[in-house]
Amino acid sequence: MSEVFEGYERQYCELSANLSRKCHSAGLLAAGEQKKQQVSELKEGLDDADVLIRKMDLEARSLQPSVKAMLLAKLREYKSDLNNLKREVKKLTSGNSSQAAHEELLESGMADTQAVSVNQRERLAMSTERLNQSSDRIKESRRTMLETEDLGVSILEDLHQQRETLLHSHKKLHGVDDAIDKSKKVLSAMSRRMTRNKWIVCSIIGALILAIILILYFKISHH
Template sequence: MASLLDSYEQQYSSVTADITFHIGQISTNHGAEKQTNIRQADKLFDEASELLEQMDLEVQELEARDRQKYTTRVKSYKAELLKLQADMKKAKLGIDANRDELFGDDTHDSEDMRTRLLDNSELLERSSRNLEHGYRAAVETEQMGAQIMDDLHKQRQTIGRSRNRLEEMNTNLGKSSRVLSGMMKRIIQNRVLMLGIVLILLIVISLAIYFTVKKHS
C-alpha cells in the first residue's frame, strides 16, 4: 500500500513541477501561447486533484501507525495545490506572483517551500532505496537462475551417464543371457548323450549276462 502511495507522490511532484512551469510561462507570454499554457495548466490541476483523491483513499486503508504520517503529507500537498491555484489566478490577471513573496507572509511561504523540499528529498531518497533494492533483487534472481541452470545441466549430464550405463548393462545382460542359453543347451545335450551311453551299456551287459547263462544251460 505504501509503495502505491509513493508512486502517487512521485506523479504528484512531477505534475506540480509542470504546473509551476506553465504558470511561469503564463506570466511571461501573451496571446495564443498564453492561452495554450493556461489550458495545459488547467488539465494538470485536474490531474493533481485526482491524484490527491487517490491518496486520500489509499491513506484510509493504511494501519494507524502510518496513517497519520501520510495524512499530514496529503494535507501539505493540498495546501501546496491551493497556493498554485492562487498563483495561477494571479498569472492570468498579469499580477506578479513574486510580489506577495516579497511583501506578504514570507515566513509562511518559506516554510512551505522548505517542507516541500524536504518531502521531495525524502521521496527521492526513498525512490533511490527502492531502485537499489530492485537492482539487488534482480542480481540475486539472475545469480539464482544461473545456479539453477548449472544444476540442471549437471543433472542432465548425470542422467545421460546413467542412461548410458543402463544401456551397457542391458547389452551385457543380453550377452549373458545368450551365453547361459548356450550353456543350458550343451548341458542338456551332454545329459542326453550320457543317458544314451548308459542305456547302451545296460543293453550290452544284459545281453552278455543272457548269453552267458544260456551257454551254461
C-alpha cells in the first residue's frame, strides 16, 4: 500500500474523530457566540477533511489497478463518514431557535446522531481491517507469483542448457557418422586394391609356372 495514502488516511481519521467530538459538544451548547465559534471551527475542519479526501483519491488513482481498487473501496467509506459529519454540522446551523426544539435535539436527535457516528466508526474500523487483510493477501499472492516466475525462468534456462547439450551431442554424432563413412570408403578402396594385387600376383605366378614348364619341355625334347 502507498505510504503517502496511509499518511493522508491517518490525518483524516484523527480529524474525523476530532470533528465528531466537537459536533457532540456543540450540540449540547445553547445558541450563542460559543456555539457559533464551535460551528465555525467545525466548518474549517470539514474543509480540511475534504482536502484530505481529494488527496487520497488522487493518490489512489495513480497506483496499480489491484491496489487502486482496494483503496477506492476504503475511500468510499471515508466519504460516507464525511457526509455524515456534514449533515450533523448542518443540523447545528439550521436548528429551530426555540428552547423546546433545542432540548429535543439534545435529548433525542444528538443521541441518535452519536449512536450512528459510533456505529459508523465501528464499520469503518472493520472495513479497514478487512482491507488491510486483503492487502496482506495480495502482497502474499504477489510474492508467490514472483517466486513462481523466478522458478519458471530457472526451468527455462535449464531446458535451454539441455537443448544446447543435445545439439552439441548431435553434432558430435554427425561428425562420428562422417568419420565412419570415410573409414568405410578407405577400407573399400583398400579391399579393391588388395583384390587387384592378388590377381596380379596370381598372374605372375601362373606366368612363371608356365615358363618353367616350357623350359623343362625344351630341355627334355633336345635330349
